[in-house]
Amino acid sequence: MNISMTRIQAILMKDYKEFSRNYAVSVMVLLPLIMAFFFNKTGGNNINTYLLTVNMAFSMVTTYVQCCLIAEEKEKNTLRSLMLSPASLGDILIGKSLFVFILTMVIVALTIFIVGYSPANIFILAIALILSTVFYIAIGTLCGLFAKTVMEGSLIILPVILIFTFGSFALTLSSAFPILKIAEWLPSSQLILLAEALEGSYTTMDVIIPMATIIVWSLVTWITAGFIYKTDCNIKCNTQKSI
Template sequence: MNLSIKRMQAILVKDYKEFSRNMAVSSMVFLPLILAAVYSRMGVDTVQGHFMSINITFSVVATYIQCCLIAEEKEKNTLRSLMLSPATIPEILIGKSMLTFIVTILIVAGCMFLAEYNPSNLSIMIVALLLSTIFYIAVGTLLGLFAKTVMESSVIVLPVICLFSLGPTSIALVDNYPILKVVEWLPSTQLILLAESLETKFSVGDLVQPFTIILLWIIVTMFATVIVYKKQMVDE
């Protein structure tokens, strides 16, 4: 499969122009940075505390911005033109994700810097953060394909913010409310469990479950995204 770098770069440039003009969307990138700075000044030095701002970044930057970019294409009736262009599905989906990917990585790095979070094994954590970024962007793309307007995308993304960003905080209540045990399978929770494992004497076995669960979430979400995308290509 040959990918056209020029086509993907063209989509990236177009998205950047749209993103920079929409202050309501672009201003969201500052929220996780402010949260990380506040947590740092409060003396929060736990893994879960550090990952509050990181998981917020994934939801309000990776998912929300990506959802808005896709929804804006639909609102302006340019997504169908893009679908019917010579660009292939991978070129369009990758191109539409490049800006969000770059911005998310920069904000995550900024949050880690402001929170003074230094993982014991940076290389493993980087891989986990990159995989998580891919997952949340895929979720944003999927939601954007369902949203009809940018305003609607702002609403449809709220459950993701609540579930994936705030879900891990429910872990402490699992003993009292067994039904909350399902939050342990969230990619955001697995990311925290992975980070906690890295702070101890971990083995390869400790890494298998978090990475496997995150990868499964990525595969399922990307599969659903491609199906919905292809369906919208033939919808009247």
């Protein structure tokens, strides 16, 4: 797979311009920061509160912005032009993800700072946050490929925000409803479990299991998104040839 940094940079700059012009999307980056400020002032000083704001940043910024940027491309019919361009699958996926990745890192860092979270092991947590970012970008890409307009993308993303932001709270009801224990394997729940383990005397498995779980989620989601993209691309290419 040929990777062109020039094409990636061009797609990155295009996404930045689209993001800065669409205030309905760009305003979403403020919500996790507002919630972090609120929790900081109300004395929410536990791991669950800290990671709630981080998971909120992933769902409401990473996934939402990525979904809407791709949906906007489809709405304006520019994604089709991108598919038919010389840009490879790697160029497009990396280029469409790079801006959101940078934006996420900035918002997550600000969220952690505002809420007052000081991780016991910032290096390990940083790796987990990067892996989580990759996963949430994949989810946003997948949702964006299903959406036809920005409005539709905003609706599709709501279950994702609900499940991955607040899914970990389902564990509190798992004693009454055992099926809810499955929520423990959500990337958001694994991130909380990892952060909790880092605060005490943790083992290697306490780190490996959450990391591996997030990686598996990322691989499955990216493979699915890549398959759907290639399928759409082949359909559009065949349609273009028939015309």
